[in-house]
Amino acid sequence: MFNEVNKKKQVYELGIIFGWIFMFISFFAILFMRTSENWSSLLIFALSTIIGLLFIAFFGKKIKDLSNVFKQEYVTRELKNIFPDSNYYYNEGFTQHEVVASKLLKKQDRYSSEDLITGEFDGVGFKCSDVHQQDVRSSGKHTTVVTIFRGRVYEFDFFKNFKYNLLLLQPYNYRPFESYKKIKLESNLFNSEFKVYAKDEHEAFYILTPHFMERLLVLDRKYRDKISFSFNNNNLFIAVDNRIDTFDIKAFTPVSKDLIDSYVEEFKDMKEFITLLTLNSKLFKQ
Secondary structure, three states, rough: OOOHHHHHHHHHHHHHHHHHHHHHHHHHHHHHHHOOOOOHHHHHHHHHHHHHHHHHHHHHHHHHHHHHHHHHHHHHHHHHHHHOOOOOEEOOOHHHHHHOOEEEOOOOOOEEEEEEEEEEEOOOEEEEEEEEEEEEEEOOEEEEEEEEEEEEEEEEEEOOHHHOOOEOOOOOHHOOOOOOOOOOOOHHHHHHOOOHEEOOHHHHHHHHEEEEHHHHHHHHHHHOEEEEEEEEEEEEEEEEEEOOOOOOOOOOOOHHHHHHHHHHHHHHHHHHHHHHOOOOOHHHHO
């Protein structure tokens, strides 16, 4: 089942290894040639370093292409087993505008999104995809690229507007929101796990019943304090900052049944959001 994929991937991995070897040999040769001031040899070794980098980039792209072909077949197949009325688009995702409008993430310098899934379960429409945000920081002499968010973003559509706008963020995600105010709840445990921002305090208490908070805390523990929630207009957004490319084949990691099992686990998580939080309940609708 996976032999053909692994054989192709191993060839590409050898290309990456060759590129790294080529680059490091050239790098240390450049350091040596500097002492002898042999500039023609120095130029040759510099070009060799660039060639090594090109090998790494080329074969890395080949693994990405192989991953996309693999995902088209296996992600779609496993997805249909759990959500028959769903669709998978490996090269599509949320726009940055959609993600920023959820209030869970800010706009960043670099943005990408892929592995879009759309569908419906138990009357609740949903959409989710991988999201990667990076901030480019410059101090004048040095420029660094910092990953701000890398994980999965989910959107659940209830076809009717919420009566409230509510944000549940991790403590380390603090930042002010225009027209939102911070709410303290009676549960000290919940206050320690989430920072609650709301447009209206009474409506925050209406949705955050003790029973519902318990379910949110279950998800918070499961995702190890990497999950945030936004109730915005007629949508619930969930962001999980797990630093994972959800469905991708990884270099130097054999493709096996474990990868397929990870697909199934992701789809079960999507179903769990709907069932555990009872998102089809009239509680969430006008």
